[in-house]
Structures are given as structure tokens and as C-alpha cells.
Amino acid sequence: MSSLLELKNIKEYFPVMNARIFQKVVGYIRAVDDVSFSLNEGRTFGLVGESGCGKSTIAKVILQLEKPTAGAIYFRGKALTGFKRGEMADYHASVQAVFQDPTSSLNPRMRVADIVAEPLVINNSQNNSRSDITDMVAQTLMQVGISPDRSKCFPHEFSGGQRQRIALARALIVGPGVIILDESVSALDVSIQAQIMNLLRDLQEELNVAYLFIAHDLATVKYMSHRLGVMYLGKLLEHGPAGKIIEERIHPYTKALFSAAMPSHPDLIKEEVVLTGEVPSAFDLPEGCRFHPRCDRAMKICSEVEPDLKDVAENYQVACHLYP
Amino acid sequence: MGDNMSELLNVKNLKTYFFTKYGTVKAVDGVSFKVDKGETFGIVGESGCGKSITALSIMRLVPDPPGRIVGGEIVLEGEDILKISDNEMRKVRGKKISMILQDPMTSLNPVFTIGIQLEEAIKIHQGLKGRSLRERAIELLEMVQISSAAVRYKNWPHQLSGGMRQRVIGAISVSSEPRLLIADEPTTALDATIQVQFLRLLRELQEKTGVGLVFITHDFGIIARMCQRAAVMYAGRIVETGSVRDLFDNPSHPYTAALMRSLPKLEEKVERLASIEGQPPPLNDDIQGCRFAERCTVAEHQCRLSYPDETEISDGHFVSCWKF
Amino acid sequence: MIKSNSPMGFIFKIFRPGRYPVIPITIICIFILLAVLGQAIAPYSANQIDLRERFTPPFFMEGGSMRHLLGTDAMGRDILSRIIVGTRVSFIVAILSLTLGGVVGTALGIISGFYGGTIDSILMRTADATLAFPIILLAMLLAIIIGPSLQNVVISLGIVLWARYARVVRGEVLSLKERDFVALARIAGASGIRIMWKHLFPNIRSTLLVLLTLQVGWVIIVEASLSFIGAGIPGPTPVWGSMIAKGRDYVTTAWWIPFFPGMAVAIVCLSFNMFGDWLREALDPRMRQVGGGG
Structure with a gap:
């Protein structure tokens, strides 16, 4: 099994300023403190922990929304820091995300077709024509169970579960290797949650995509994950095959x-x-x-x-x- | 009529509608259930099923306009509280019924110390003054397991963690020694380990004071953990009521059964979750038949024509389905 | 509560959000028409002096005539014609200054909110400084340097307006950029310019529209004030502000000379404000979420 994305000794410290006029750094919040793990093709790594344990910060570091204070990310065996412009664009296309709140994830002023097409339009390396893109949007929407007839609608015309499907379509359209699922099913109702989780598992089988599944609900993590990491205050305390951890719970x-x-x-x-x-x-x-x-x-x-x-x-x- | 002595709350055919410019939303449409003294009764359902509006209706705190209780009875200790005046109701609230809300961040007023807020609640109902008031407040903080209560008494809400704040709210709610406590998703905003602490606290408070508890949640696990009896709500109606054991061992309404199959479980291996296709109907539609019929796998012609009556399939286990 | 069958209730109902504010819209449309047609529909030439007809009162007063519906001024010029022709100047000033201030202010506000840091500090302190400077003084300074003119008024107004826009827009952007769709656009590799243009700007458009409408009235009043003190548009161009200024001397003997231009300012200003208030409620996306069921 090849490692697709590897985190090595990632640290993310946020400086804390004192509240005077001339601000001085008085210390650091150690949001992520020396975390290493890897994501494998077609597999799910589950990350659990309580709020403030740093699991979402890890997602941000992988997604390049935050620069790590120390440590390195390797993508297909190569360090991200040494990436050239083209390789970086490739990385952006290969690592996508679905967040918790589908209402906040979809631009309310954009039509569904434009929302889903955006990553493709930005990284148009194959020079797809307009009609190609329209076809791909329709295909991807079908894949997640949304009728392409509704691609001209705005996000507020859909229910919460459907919006999360649209957010997933947007992540899928560029054919990513990794999707970061940051509490992606947490806000959904039980019956809708099961729909989305089954969809995610089917897509993984079909497309061989790797997931980083971040959640606080252990039962959903268990259902989704192959490997598991338990985080507490920025550190991995236990890390191994999901079934084994759930059975043994060593820490x-x-x-x-x-x-x-x-x-x-x-x-x-x-x-x-x-x-x-x-x-x-x-x-x-x-x-x-x-x-x-x-x-x-x-x-x-x-x-x-x-x-x-x-x-x-x-x-x-x-x-x-x-x-x- | 013989067991009237143990009966605390009897909700009969409660109807709460919202009159909006998009039509009448039947948020609660004919809900009936009973709660005994000292019992914990759960109401479980997905978002928008009307469980929170049921709670607000019992408190008579439905926002009016647009909402209004249009029918039914809410009998608390033999008295229909829908018939009494607003002034009398104000005395019932707090004294006989109290409520804990979901968000510990907004339930406390940020500009008063927790001690002042607790004293305020005691003063209204018990008429204590001076030192005895303060002693009672500290006693209550100790009861909800706030360490060094005499110091914490002077704290501002922002100095407490979410779990502690929720415990303070718990203390305020029981300060007037109510007969009935309604908890509307009180632990949803808390982390798992803090949730366990709080649930245990609620149980202890209940044992000490004999208060009847109505526990509103979307989480079947909390129902299993906390309640003796529970009702499952769907689209403004109760579809199944029974002892928790009945609900888990013999879920009889197709909706309850399907929900149980769509729950990921930590204790056992589930190959694939069953999911309920589609989503709940909008509540402003005028539906004659069973509201679940559109998503039900065993629905027949009859189901779409009229709403089924409640049938008692075993002692205390009621189901509203044409199958019975 | 106001009963719906009383006259007040009727007015209340018309201006209720969700219904169109019929009266303000009608008034605005009439004035826009006047601004476009101008001299073509005015009964007289705006600058036609007729000393025999000076101080003619409006038609409904004794001595008034249907020839001069709103009377004439000290030089016998027809007041109605001057108001009609003056509409165009007021609207041109409003359009130009709001465009200038709006475009610059929105662009800088988005940049300031989106990038934050030093750029944000510099831009916002500049905006504060601009807002702290009295606009009348600014216009007078410009009038001294380049002489009173339409450009002068537009520039003075533009300078104040950009700062107002920049502040409001920045505030909106600060909350918008925390939304997940902005993070997802970055994840998809979108550039800063794309995020600002495709994601932030469309989401502040309705706020901008409301702000623009609410400020039309303000701009017209300030323009009138500037013309009133002589720092605005010089004569003989008919301008509402200078008509009021010139009529001031006759307020006891021929009150209609300052009164009607003053009324024009007030009515236009009020209509735009009412329309803007309605627009704010009508465009509020929260209003549209209602009734989604669930």
C-alpha cells in the first residue's frame, strides 16, 4: 500500500500577544504538537478527539490554509516545501475538502453548476472546453445523487443533506487523491448521515480516493475508518488500525x-x-x-x-x- | 384513573402551529404523552420534527407571533396549564417547571456573576434574603459539583468552561425545586467526556429531588442511557411511544425501525448502514395520510389516505401505523 | 398597534417590507423623468428673465396665475422651470459622486478586509481621517483652489463617500471571509483576485445597493448645502441649493422662492431613504430562507 500523503512531525503554534499597546508575544498556543501520520490510497484515516484537540488545525495545515510552524508534508513521496508552481497547482487539485456546515460551504450567490465547476475552472490544465465542463459537472452531480436538471438552482433551494452532496461533488470533480472530511456528517440528521456515509464509502471503492475523516462521534468514525488516531491537546496519543483500537483502547x-x-x-x-x-x-x-x-x-x-x-x-x- | 397519583404531566393532543406568510406550519400536530413523577421521559427525533416546539409549548414560550398553541391540553399535576392566565403561568414557570437549553454559552447573562444569577433565581421563588440566600446559592453550586463553590460563586460566566456553565444552569433550573425539568438537547454542545459528567449529574439531581425529567434529544444513545420511556417524533407527530427497552428491542413503527438500522454502532460491526431515502416533508403541506408514507418501504394505499390511530401493541407500547 | 383600516394603517401597509413602496418609487420615477427631459418639458426657459413678472406668487394665492404655477423669483424667472431643470444637476452630482465614491470605496474596502494586516491599518486610518474632516471645509478649500464648479462638488463628495463605503464593505468582508466557501475557494487554488471578485463582491452587492440608495438623499442635501454657501455649482445654472440661498432674503415677503426648491430636496431625499429602507429588508437573504419547511 503506497502512502499518498504523509505528515512528519507537524507542529502548529499560534502566538499569543499581550493586551498592551505595543504587543509582545507572551507565549504560544500549541494547537498541534508534533503529529505524524500518513494517508494511504483508497483508505480512510479517522481522527477523533474533543473540541480544541487540534484535529481541525491539522486539516487546515494539509489544505495549506495554515503554514505549519515546523515539520513537513510529503505528497507522493515529495516534500511540499520543494514544490514548484505547477506541482503546487496539482497538489491543490489533488487534495480537496468537505466541511461541517454545508450552508457556509456553498457561496449563496453562485449557481450549483458554477460552485461545482469552480475547482475545474481554476485548475484547467487539460484546457477543457465549456461544454466539457458542463458534462463533467452533470456527471459528478449524478455521482453524488443530485439531478443535473437542478444545476441552475441556488444552494438555498436544497436541503441540508443535498447541500452536503453538492459540496462533495465540488470536491470530487477534479478527481482528487485525498478528501479531507472535517466533521462532514456531524451536522446531519441520523437518516441523512447514513445516506452520506454510504455514498462516501461507495465513492471510495469506485475512485480509490483516500479520506481523512475527522469527527467527534466515535460510532461514525468507526463505520468509516481503516486506521484511527486519537488526539488530545494537539498530540496523537494512540494510533493504529481502527478495529484494534476500538477493541483494545490502550491509552x-x-x-x-x-x-x-x-x-x-x-x-x-x-x-x-x-x-x-x-x-x-x-x-x-x-x-x-x-x-x-x-x-x-x-x-x-x-x-x-x-x-x-x-x-x-x-x-x-x-x-x-x-x-x- | 387509579394511577393518577403518580402522574405528573399529561399532554393530550397538543397542536402548535406557526402562521407564516408561506402558509400554516404544523410544527406540532396532535402530540400526546404522559410523564410520571420522578420519571425520565425521552423525546427523540430528527431536526425539525417538532420536539423543541413541544418543549416550548409545555413552557408556554412559543414565540407568538407567528406561533400559537391551537389545541390540546397540557395537564400538570391535575391542572391544565393552557387554561390559566399569563400571570399564573409565570408562577408555574420556574416554580413547577424549569428548562435547560442547548447552548451553555448564551444561557447565562455575561454581565452578571454566576452567584448573582443564581441568587436572582432563588429570590424569585423562595424569598430568601442576605446570608441565607448566599448560603443556599453556594449549596446549590456544590450540589452540581462545582469545586470551591465559594470562590466560583464570584466568577463571571466567561471564566467557566462550557461544562461548568451548563452545570450552573442546571443549578439555576433546580433552585426552585421544580416538579418537572425539561432538558432540550442539554449536552449537544458539550464534548463526550463532559457530556457524561453532566448526564450523571442530572441523574443524581433527579434522585435527590424526585423531579420528573423530559429529555429532548436527537441521539438514541442518550435515550438508551438516560430514559425509562421515550417517544419518537416525526414531522410534528409522535409515531411510537414505549419503554426504552420496547423501542430498542422491538422498534415497531417503520420509521423507528429504519432509524435504528441507520445508526452506526460502536459495539458491533455493521457491514452497511441502512439509510432512509428522501427527506421529511415540509410541514406546511397539507398531508392527509401518514407523514412517513413517502419514505416508507412498506407503505400501502391506505397509508396515504388517512392518518393511523395509535394502537397499543403491548403493555404501554403505542404505535401509530396502519400495519397494526 | 395601528389598525389596517385607518389612514395611518394604510400608509403603514404600503411601506411594509415585502410590498412595494409605491409612493416613493413613483416619486423617484417622476424626478428621474424630469432629470432626463429637463428643459424639454419645462414651461419656460430656466434662465429667462422677465422683470415685469417678478415676485408672482404661486397659482393658488391671490395675484398668482396659471402661467407660473409655482410663482417666479426676484428676476421673474419661473420657479417650476428652474426646479425641473435643476433636477438634472442634482442627479448628475448624485450619480457621479456615488459612482466615484462607491467604486473606489468598495474596491479599497474589499482589499482592506480581505488582506488585513498593514494594508488594512493604513487604509482604515486614512478613511478615519477623511471622515473626521468636515466636508464643507473640504469643499470650500477645493473651491478656493480650483474655483467653484460641478467637478469640485463631485470630488468633495467622492472623498467623503469612499471612506463611508470602505468601512461598511470592510466590515462585511471580515465576516464573509470566515465562511467556509472562501476557504474552499483557496483550497481549489483560487487567487486573491478571484476570491474577491467571484466570492466576496457578489455577496456584498445587495448591501451596496441599499447603501447607494440611502445615500442619494444625503448627497442631494449636501450638494444643496454646498451650493447654498457658494462652494457648489456657480450660477446661472439652476441648482436647488442656490435657489434656496438666493430666496433666503425674501422668505418673509415671497416665501415661495426658497420653499419649493426646499420641498424638492426634502421629497427626493425622503423617497430615496424610504426606498432604501424597503430595499434593505427585501434583499435580506434571511427573509428568503423563511418558509423552507423543516
């Missing part, structure tokens, strides 16, 4: 997070691990392991040394002093 935070998930049947209610305390701020991280103040198994070393990700099985890593 104490992963355990707590999964036990906090709502049961799918009243018989499956288990005594949950209730975390005490609040999530520390990413501006003022605790010494040592960033989870130790809330961890029920914290030891002395946890407040002194930050644990690294270490292999616990093949392709399975955990950052915890309890595990070698």
Missing part, C-alpha cells in the same frame, strides 16, 4: 473517551470512566504527559517526562508510560 484517555460514548442499546450501558477536572488550556500545558492531571492511572513519571509514541503491536502505537 487511559482512549478508554475514557470510548466509555463516554453513548450506548446503542440500554443493555450495553457500562459504568463509564468519568474524567475529573477540565481540559487544560493549550496555552498552558502541564509538564510531562498532557493527560496526567485527569488520568486515573497517573504515576510520578507522568508529571515529569512526556511519553513518546511507541509500538505496542505492528503499526500500532501508544504514547503512555504504562506501555512499552
Whole structure:
């Protein structure tokens, strides 16, 4: 399996200014702190964690909306920093995104056909003619289950689920290798969510596209992902095959997070691990392991040394002093 | 009539319509359910099904215009609160019924400390003054597990995290020792681990005070976790009511059954989710028959002609479907 | 509440959002027609002096006649004709200054909001400085330097207007650029210019239209004031402002000389403001989302 997109030691720090007239940097919010993982062709990498854990910042870094403070992104084995203009345009065409709120994602003053065609119009490397583009728009809309007859409509004429399909069509039209799905199904109702997730899985099979599936709902991540990363305060704490993580839940935070998930049947209610305390701020991280103040198994070393990700099985890593 | 003693709330054939220039929107159209003392009753449904309007109707806080309760009875402890005057209703609100809303960020007034807001609520209903008022406020903060309550008492809302704010709102809601507490998606804006904390807190408050809880949510997991009985709403109507076990083990309305099949599950492997094609009908359409008929896989001619009556298929398990 | 069958209720109903504001639109159309046709439909030449007819009162007063419906001024010129011909000047000033200020202000406002940082600081401080400077003083300075003229009025108004537009547009852009479709355009590789032109500008068009309409009235009043103090368009061109200024001396003896041009200013200004208010509500996209069901 070839790695399509690889993140190596990505750090994203945001400077914090003091509130005086002559502003000075007084510290950094460590939104993403040394994160590495890779996306493989035709596979889904799921990223879970609570709000503020840095999962959406990672999406922004991959999408080049933010420049990483440190670290490198490799696309098809080549570092992004060394990309020439043409290669960069190619990267933009290959890495697309679908966000959470379909209302905000679609320009209300543009017709659906223009919205979907835009990435193609901007990166028109094959010099497609107008009618070619119209055909491709119709084809892509059909692929996501929207009738091409409605391509002259405006976004507000569609329901939430349909708008998310249109957003997906826009991402698909350039034939991307990677689609970043940042909470793409979170705002949808259960029945619509299932429709979109099934559509995404079918498209993956058909087009061999890789997904980065970011969500806070564990059940949807489980349904979509092949591999999984659990993030807490900017760091990957556990990282491995999705099925294995869900079964084993090695890291104490992963355990707590999964036990906090709502049961799918009243018989499956288990005594949950209730975390005490609040999530520390990413501006003022605790010494040592960033989870130790809330961890029920914290030891002395946890407040002194930050644990690294270490292999616990093949392709399975955990950052915890309890595990070698 | 024998079990009237344990009955807290009885909603009979409630109808709340919105009169807009695009026609009459029948947001709640004939909803009936009962809640016993100390019971947790869930109302579950997708967005726009009328569950929140049902809650607002019970509080008599439907925005008028354009909304109006056009029919039905809401009997709270033997008294129909739709018949009493606005002044009397103001006394019922807060004293007998209280409500927790979804967004902890906007539910507290940012220009007063949480102590003042809590005291305000106690003052209105209990007439305490001076030191005893303050002691009661701190006692309530301790009850909702806010550590160092005497210090936190002086905090402003922005100094608290989302989870803490929601707990303060919980404290305000129970300060008047209401008989009925309506929680409208109280944990939707919270992270999973914080959600678990808050749900546990609600349960403890309920055990201590014996308050009846109406829990409104879109999440079947929360229903499984929190409720004894629940109702499933679709397009302004309750389609199925029963004990939570009935709903999960024997979902009988085609809509409930389909929703259950479209839920991704963490505990078991689901090869492919079933999805419900199409979307809910607009509520300003005049639909004679079953509102789910258009999306139902087993719908027959009869389903489109008239709305089915509620049938009791087993003890306390009601379904509105022509199949029965 | 106002009852719908009372006369006030009727007016209230006409101007309710969603219905067309019939009266303001009619008035605006009439004045536009007057501006286009001008001298062609005026009963007399605007500058035709007839000293025998001076101080003729309007037709409904004693001594008035149907020959001069709104009376004549101190030189016997027909007031109605001068108002009709003066409409064109007012509208030309409004169109030119709003175009100048609107185009420059919108462009700089979008750039300022979109790029932020140093460009934003410089542009916005310049706008603040411009707005802090009294427009009358500015026009007088220009009048001293290049002499009172139409260009002078347009330039003075344009300078103030660009700053107003830039501020409003920048505010809109700041909230728009946080929307996901702007991020998605960047992801698709769109250039800054494309984002500003294709994504930001179409979304502020309706705000601009409302702003333009609401400012027509303001521009006409300022133009009249400038002409009133002599920093505006020089005579003998009939201009509402200078007609009021010249008539000021006769306000006790021949009140109609300043009154009718003043009324013209007031009516046009009010109509544009009412139309603009209606437009603001009618174009509000939130109003159109209602009734989507769900």
C-alpha cells in the first residue's frame, strides 16, 4: 500500500500577544504538537478527539490554509516545501475538502453548476472546453445523487443533506487523491448521515480516493475508518488500525473517551470512566504527559517526562508510560 | 384513573402551529404523552420534527407571533396549564417547571456573576434574603459539583468552561425545586467526556429531588442511557411511544425501525448502514395520510389516505401505523 | 398597534417590507423623468428673465396665475422651470459622486478586509481621517483652489463617500471571509483576485445597493448645502441649493422662492431613504430562507 500523503512531525503554534499597546508575544498556543501520520490510497484515516484537540488545525495545515510552524508534508513521496508552481497547482487539485456546515460551504450567490465547476475552472490544465465542463459537472452531480436538471438552482433551494452532496461533488470533480472530511456528517440528521456515509464509502471503492475523516462521534468514525488516531491537546496519543483500537483502547484517555460514548442499546450501558477536572488550556500545558492531571492511572513519571509514541503491536502505537 | 397519583404531566393532543406568510406550519400536530413523577421521559427525533416546539409549548414560550398553541391540553399535576392566565403561568414557570437549553454559552447573562444569577433565581421563588440566600446559592453550586463553590460563586460566566456553565444552569433550573425539568438537547454542545459528567449529574439531581425529567434529544444513545420511556417524533407527530427497552428491542413503527438500522454502532460491526431515502416533508403541506408514507418501504394505499390511530401493541407500547 | 383600516394603517401597509413602496418609487420615477427631459418639458426657459413678472406668487394665492404655477423669483424667472431643470444637476452630482465614491470605496474596502494586516491599518486610518474632516471645509478649500464648479462638488463628495463605503464593505468582508466557501475557494487554488471578485463582491452587492440608495438623499442635501454657501455649482445654472440661498432674503415677503426648491430636496431625499429602507429588508437573504419547511 503506497502512502499518498504523509505528515512528519507537524507542529502548529499560534502566538499569543499581550493586551498592551505595543504587543509582545507572551507565549504560544500549541494547537498541534508534533503529529505524524500518513494517508494511504483508497483508505480512510479517522481522527477523533474533543473540541480544541487540534484535529481541525491539522486539516487546515494539509489544505495549506495554515503554514505549519515546523515539520513537513510529503505528497507522493515529495516534500511540499520543494514544490514548484505547477506541482503546487496539482497538489491543490489533488487534495480537496468537505466541511461541517454545508450552508457556509456553498457561496449563496453562485449557481450549483458554477460552485461545482469552480475547482475545474481554476485548475484547467487539460484546457477543457465549456461544454466539457458542463458534462463533467452533470456527471459528478449524478455521482453524488443530485439531478443535473437542478444545476441552475441556488444552494438555498436544497436541503441540508443535498447541500452536503453538492459540496462533495465540488470536491470530487477534479478527481482528487485525498478528501479531507472535517466533521462532514456531524451536522446531519441520523437518516441523512447514513445516506452520506454510504455514498462516501461507495465513492471510495469506485475512485480509490483516500479520506481523512475527522469527527467527534466515535460510532461514525468507526463505520468509516481503516486506521484511527486519537488526539488530545494537539498530540496523537494512540494510533493504529481502527478495529484494534476500538477493541483494545490502550491509552487511559482512549478508554475514557470510548466509555463516554453513548450506548446503542440500554443493555450495553457500562459504568463509564468519568474524567475529573477540565481540559487544560493549550496555552498552558502541564509538564510531562498532557493527560496526567485527569488520568486515573497517573504515576510520578507522568508529571515529569512526556511519553513518546511507541509500538505496542505492528503499526500500532501508544504514547503512555504504562506501555512499552 | 387509579394511577393518577403518580402522574405528573399529561399532554393530550397538543397542536402548535406557526402562521407564516408561506402558509400554516404544523410544527406540532396532535402530540400526546404522559410523564410520571420522578420519571425520565425521552423525546427523540430528527431536526425539525417538532420536539423543541413541544418543549416550548409545555413552557408556554412559543414565540407568538407567528406561533400559537391551537389545541390540546397540557395537564400538570391535575391542572391544565393552557387554561390559566399569563400571570399564573409565570408562577408555574420556574416554580413547577424549569428548562435547560442547548447552548451553555448564551444561557447565562455575561454581565452578571454566576452567584448573582443564581441568587436572582432563588429570590424569585423562595424569598430568601442576605446570608441565607448566599448560603443556599453556594449549596446549590456544590450540589452540581462545582469545586470551591465559594470562590466560583464570584466568577463571571466567561471564566467557566462550557461544562461548568451548563452545570450552573442546571443549578439555576433546580433552585426552585421544580416538579418537572425539561432538558432540550442539554449536552449537544458539550464534548463526550463532559457530556457524561453532566448526564450523571442530572441523574443524581433527579434522585435527590424526585423531579420528573423530559429529555429532548436527537441521539438514541442518550435515550438508551438516560430514559425509562421515550417517544419518537416525526414531522410534528409522535409515531411510537414505549419503554426504552420496547423501542430498542422491538422498534415497531417503520420509521423507528429504519432509524435504528441507520445508526452506526460502536459495539458491533455493521457491514452497511441502512439509510432512509428522501427527506421529511415540509410541514406546511397539507398531508392527509401518514407523514412517513413517502419514505416508507412498506407503505400501502391506505397509508396515504388517512392518518393511523395509535394502537397499543403491548403493555404501554403505542404505535401509530396502519400495519397494526 | 395601528389598525389596517385607518389612514395611518394604510400608509403603514404600503411601506411594509415585502410590498412595494409605491409612493416613493413613483416619486423617484417622476424626478428621474424630469432629470432626463429637463428643459424639454419645462414651461419656460430656466434662465429667462422677465422683470415685469417678478415676485408672482404661486397659482393658488391671490395675484398668482396659471402661467407660473409655482410663482417666479426676484428676476421673474419661473420657479417650476428652474426646479425641473435643476433636477438634472442634482442627479448628475448624485450619480457621479456615488459612482466615484462607491467604486473606489468598495474596491479599497474589499482589499482592506480581505488582506488585513498593514494594508488594512493604513487604509482604515486614512478613511478615519477623511471622515473626521468636515466636508464643507473640504469643499470650500477645493473651491478656493480650483474655483467653484460641478467637478469640485463631485470630488468633495467622492472623498467623503469612499471612506463611508470602505468601512461598511470592510466590515462585511471580515465576516464573509470566515465562511467556509472562501476557504474552499483557496483550497481549489483560487487567487486573491478571484476570491474577491467571484466570492466576496457578489455577496456584498445587495448591501451596496441599499447603501447607494440611502445615500442619494444625503448627497442631494449636501450638494444643496454646498451650493447654498457658494462652494457648489456657480450660477446661472439652476441648482436647488442656490435657489434656496438666493430666496433666503425674501422668505418673509415671497416665501415661495426658497420653499419649493426646499420641498424638492426634502421629497427626493425622503423617497430615496424610504426606498432604501424597503430595499434593505427585501434583499435580506434571511427573509428568503423563511418558509423552507423543516
